[in-house]
Amino acid sequence: MCGGRGTRLGGETEKPLTPVAGRPMVDRVCDALAGSRVETAHAVVSPHASATRAHLIDERPDLPAIDAPGDGYVADLGYAIEEIAGGKSGTAPLLTVAADLPLLDPEAVNGAIDAARAAGDDGPASLTVCVPASRKRELGVSADAATEVDGREVVPAGINVVGGSSESDSDDSVVHLTEDVRLAVNVNYPSDVQVAERLLGDGEPDE
Numbered sequence: 001m002c003g004g005r006g007t008r009l010g011g012e013t014e015k016p017l018t019p020v021a022g023r024p025m026v027d028r029v030c031d032a033l034a035g036s037r038v039e040t041a042h043a044v045v046s047p048h049a050s051a052t053r054a055h056l057i058d059e060r061p062d063l064p065a066i067d068a069p070g071d072g073y074v075a076d077l078g079y080a081i082e083e084i085a086g087g088k089s090g091t092a093p094l095l096t097v098a099a100d101l102p103l104l105d106p107e108a109v110n111g112a113i114d115a116a117r118a119a120g121d122d123g124p125a126s127l128t129v130c131v132p133a134s135r136k137r138e139l140g141v142s143a144d145a146a147t148e149v150d151g152r153e154v155v156p157a158g159i160n161v162v163g164g165s166s167e168s169d170s171d172d173s174v175v176h177l178t179e180d181v182r183l184a185v186n187v188n189y190p191s192d193v194q195v196a197e198r199l200l201g202d203g204e205p206d207e
């Protein structure tokens with residue numbers, strides 16, 4: 001998912017192209033997916049991210065792009081899932097990833113896939129990965145969109161599994177809670193960029 005404006009980051013750079021330690025965030029996420037067990041990836045762009053689309057076409061010509069309408073993350077995600085499913089039900093599970101996870105690596109991606117498989121009796125379950133808000137604050141990154149799960153304040157990490165359905169907001173989605181730093185750092189503000197760069201500078205982050 002790489003169609004965001006990035007207004008909270010300031011400046012004129014689209015959010016997916018925001019550099020972290022010298023590389024656009026979207027490239028870091030694409031590399032993580034390419035090295036994981038994900039079989040096929042799609043870049044979901046929007047009219048708000050025309051430079052991101054051009055960048056991906058130039059740098060990653062083999063990566064299919066889906067031109068979502070730009071009606072917001074949830075709406076664009078639903079549009080992309082329908083495009084991939086082609087109107088069919090019972091499709092293979094899909095992994096969805098936001099482009100604002102610059103610490104993501106193949107192992108962290110595979111971990112989300114494994115968690116979905118472990119949660120499903122008949123194949124991968126729909127899975128929402130969340131991080132405790134306290135963990136994000138401990139790291140010094142923003143904790144926007146916090147919600148409560150089982151009495152604990154958590155924040156969606158931006159990586160999820162939609163299990164074998166064309167619906168993006170299944171009511172029976174399993175919540176997978178993790179403190180993994182690679183999934184805890186979403187970049188929404190300039191201060192988040194600074195934290196991500198510090199962690200990358202200390203070496204590739206471990207769980």
